Amino acid sequence: xxxxxxxxxxxxxxxxxxxxxxxxxxxxxxxxxxxxxxxxxxxxxxxxxxxxxxxxxxxxxxxxxxxxxxxxxxxxxxxxxxxxxxxxxxxxxxxxxxxxxxxxxxxxxxxxxxxxxxxxxxxxxxxxxxxxxxxxxxxxxxxxxxxxxxxxxxxxxxxxxxxxxxxxxxxxxxxxxx
Numbered sequence: 001x002x003x004x005x006x007x008x009x010x011x012x013x014x015x016x017x018x019x020x021x022x023x024x025x026x027x028x029x030x031x032x033x034x035x036x037x038x039x040x041x042x043x044x045x046x047x048x049x050x051x052x053x054x055x056x057x058x059x060x061x062x063x064x065x066x067x068x069x070x071x072x073x074x075x076x077x078x079x080x081x082x083x084x085x086x087x088x089x090x091x092x093x094x095x096x097x098x099x100x101x102x103x104x105x106x107x108x109x110x111x112x113x114x115x116x117x118x119x120x121x122x123x124x125x126x127x128x129x130x131x132x133x134x135x136x137x138x139x140x141x142x143x144x145x146x147x148x149x150x151x152x153x154x155x156x157x158x159x160x161x162x163x164x165x166x167x168x169x170x171x172x173x174x175x176x177x178x
Contacts (some may be wrong), residue, residue: 003028003136004066004089009123015104016113018043022069027101031069034095037116043112070094078120081110090120134163 003024010022013030019040023030038128047172065074068091075089075098086106089098097116099107118124142150160166 001031001069004069010069016040016044016108029098029100029103032097032099033102034097034120037097041114041117066098068094068096069098070096075153078125079128080112080119081105082128082135084110088119123177 001022002008003010003026004029006024008024008026010031011025013021013023015021015023015030015032017137020036021030021032060144065077066089067073069073071091071094073091073093075091077087078090079087080103084106086100086103087099088103090096091098097120104113107116107176112119138150141153145153153160160169163169
């Protein structure tokens with residue numbers, strides 16, 4: 001197995017207690033077999049949502065397509081979060097994930113090291129894309145209406161969502177008075 005960046009042989013590595021992986025001695029990243037990750041996962045304590053809101057700066061996310069260190073096929077990119085713009089490389093043939101330098105540490109800082117199965121799933125990727133889309137629309141509407149009006153619209157939307165007759169209320173509001 002060789003590093004997809006420098007082509008040097010990867011060495012055994014333990015990114016977390018009991019989790020076996022292979023990493024590049026030159027610091028380019030690490031290879032994690034999904035079967036090994038799934039074996040390790042039940043040994044981990046439950047984790048909660050992280051308060052981390054600042055971008056993680058030590059990530060060297062490689063944007064170009066990468067070859068799998070095992071089979072040399074092109075790996076697929078998986079976005080990790082809607083809040084932070086970095087992606088993991090996964091080989092669907094070998095069932096492994098390449099973490100660029102700092103990406104595993106970022107998962108740990110975000111308390112998402114136990115969420116890799118979700119991140120790498122189609123449903124997880126759809127959720128991330130839906131969140132990104134909602135955030136873009138909200139940003140556009142906030143700019144269009146201003147902060148105060150946008151906040152009031154959000155409050156009204158939330159209130160309406162909790163009303164059993166929301167459709168009737170919307171129809172009432174949309175009625176034109178003469």
